[in-house]
Amino acid sequence: MKKINLLSTLFLLSLAVAKTNAQSPSPKSAGYEGPNKLNTWALTITPALTQFYGDLRQYDFKLGPEEHLTGGLGLALHKQVTPIFGASLNFWTGNLNGSKERIYNAHFESKGFLQTTINAHANLKPILFGYNKLKRWKWDVYAGYGYMWFNSRVYRLGTGKSVELIRTNTNRSSKTAGEWERDGSTYTREIVFPIGSAIHFEASPRIDIGLDFTLNHVNTEKLDVTYGGGGSEQYPRQDIWLFRKGDSKLDKWGSVGLSLTYKIGKNAVMAKKDAKGNWVHDPAKGRYHLRYTNPLDLIAPPYNPTMNDADSIAKANMPKPVDPRLFTDTDGDGVADLFDKEPNTPANSIVSGGGVAMDLEKYVKDIIAKNLPKEECEAMFGNIEFDTDKAIIKDPSQQILKQVIDLLNVRPNCRAVIVGHTDARASDNYNFQLSKRRVEAAKRYLIRNGMQDPSRVLVEYYGELRPVSDNKSVEGMSRNRRVEIRILPMNSIRSSYPAGFRTGKKKDQEPGKVAKEPRKKK
Template sequence: MKKVNFLSTLFFVSFAFTKINAQAPAPKSAGYEGPNKLNTWALTITPALTQFYGDLRQHDFKLGPEERITGGLGLALHKQISPIFGASLNFWTGNLNGSKQRIYNAHFETKGFLQTSLNAHANLKPILFGYDKLKRWKWDVYAGYGYMWFNSRVYRLGTNKATELIRTNTNRSSKTAGEWERDGSSYTREIVIPIGSAIHFEASPRIDIGIDFTLNHVNTEKLDVTYGGGGGEQYARQDIWTFKKGDSKQDKWGSFGLSVTYKIGKGAVMAKKDSKGNWVHDPAKGRYHLRYTNPLALIPPPYNPTLNDADSIAKANMPKPVDPRLFTDSDGDGVADLFDKEPSTPANSIVSGGGVAMDLDKYVKDIIARNLPKEECEAMFGNIEFDTDKAIVKDPSQQILRQVVDLLNLRPNCRAIIVGHTDARASDNYNIQLSKRRVEAAKRFLIRNGLQDPSRITVEYYGELRPLADNKSVEGMSRNRRVEVRILPMSDLRSTYPAGFRTGKKKDQEPGKPARERRQR
């Protein structure tokens, strides 16, 4: 009994270890937990020949006296946990018999025994040969733990079953830990340890065929209702049936049969070879079975482009070159050269949206004469430049602002937007505040010089975020120190700059640039 307990403990520890491995974070070889689903269940039926190994057996390949060929039927439900490990719930029923003239002169048989066990499987094929060799083959070894129910009877040889010597579960035979009544017969229950091997071939996406051999170790000598070591006499001693532990080993029975497996699951498919002889897996076609599939085969290899490939991809996706005129304003009128219809207007000129110089007095008179509706209030541009680090409107720019006052007073359907800018010679926050002071100075000038409705003035300030020229030269920085005045219809209340430029907001601090201000300008 100690030996049985040890084997039982060893089996359950091994099975628990297999389950823990299956539930642990999946290594690379267990990619079936990923997006590509695989089928993992299968049902196997195995008709087989059965053979008893014990005291009432001649231990040769011939049938003894009054022996017959016996058979059984096995049914197993398999769960594949990984490509190598699996588990199964097994059921067996069948018949056993045996006889021996020497010592016993007896024959036994048990009809309709029942057995169930839980088995752990290991697939040796990928371990020994890899996944791609013998692709359609599976070689399992397995061991398990379960129970066997049987009802055995012993007859004396030559009596044609007229003389029954003993049967299990009677007053003349010691009883086991448990019994089961069926049709008035008492079934003995014993622990059984099945150990075996099976070879399967994947015949189709749904069907496997194979051969299976199992040797079942029964924890008793009661299967043939005898124990070994009866002495040399022809007939047994008086206590031969009392189930004392004899000299022989415990009883066993084996099965050898042809198995047919049905693979359960949705959209079953199996791997096929391409023209080069390589096995191809396409998860889009259906689900492969984990019994024959390495999950890594379902993951396409990463694409590693060569230098030539990378160069071709870069060239194909390279944007068209940007016209440099989009970033230049040669005459400083606020209109990029790409759109400037008059790229050489004098400094401090008031220009239209197309960069054409305009006579503000004549423009105002034309507006009054034509009495244009508010929708036709044409946009005009003018730049007011400032000295370094100053927010004082210079004399040349005051004339422009006076003309703006005249225009707005004569044309109530127009409004003015004053936008402030700086060069880049200070911190972001300082430049924002400086550009704010400049637009406020321009707005105060307009109000003090007679603007009747100050609510039509909108101010925006961007610091150094919108330069007209390069900040590396004196001339460029001078052009960037400016305030733009734009005349727009009252109906157009949108900002003069694209989304993303927020009034008065400093941009993110650049990495490595100290927070303290640079030299003021």
């Protein structure tokens, strides 16, 4: 029992070592877990010739008296852990026989034996030749542990099967190894240790063919129900066919057969050679089998460019020479000559993005005509700037007044209201008069520069009464010195200010005139 436990421990330890190697980054034992999955399971069937080795065996390589060829059938489920290590669950059934004239003058038969084992495999081909040589071949050596169930009977030579000397599981046989009833026959159970070697060839992505050799060491002499040794009849005849330990070695049986393997898994493919004779693996095409594939072969090697490669890449990505016209602007209009459609426009011309000179006044008129509604006026606010204590329109403000002229000329249903304001310096009366002079100056500018209907221009002036900022700073007073222009519909009778906003007008006062509103004394 201690021997059995020791062997079981060694077997489990070998599987643990195989699993550890599967997780090692070593090229010869690299694991298959990663972005590129591989198939790892396979099913093998092996029809084989069987032969017994023990006391009732007269010749090793030819048939003895009353012997005949025997055979068996093996079935194995394989799990490949790494390209080198794997494991399998094996089932065998078959027949055995043997005979010997000297001493025993007997032959035996064991029909329909059963055997199941767990084997550990090692693939020697990558170790001896590497992964890329003999790519399609796999050479395994294996060893295992399991049980064998058999029912053997011994007959006298020359009598056929008419004289039976002994059988297993009788009152005269030991039953310490256990027994099993099947179809009315009692089977004796014994421990078995198989060792062997198998050569496989990858015929297709799914099928392997091979040759398998196995020698099974049975932990007993009772497979032929005979023990012996000594070379002469030193034992009483009735004691030869017992299960006790004799001088001979333990019984064995061997097999040699052709194996057919089906590789289980999804999208099975196998490696192919390119035009240069190198093996090519493309994970995008499917899954390779770990029996024949090193997982490292599925990882694309890093690209390390040489200096010549780097120079070629740099030249291929070098930008084209820049057109010098991109940096020149002959006419100074802000558009480079490369894109300028009119490269000789006059100085200070206003141009489009293509460098074409534009008539700004016509452009403004077109914009106004296209974008304002035809039946109603759209409010337009402008701020006419003046210097302190002056009513002279500045040049930037003249452009705003020209736009008002263009708008009113194309919109006869609109009118303009010009509203004047001052800061708080000087007296109320003076500021009213100053704001009046300013709005009248703006109105005169509109009339003199093309306003077609002067009656549509109204004026209002409020002096310092309607500030938009404080009068304590220069900036605030500058904002309060303003003339606002508002565009309103002709049918509007309201002031340019919202309802409830004080304008200083009397109820019967005509538009454009403002009565003086005396300042309240504090």
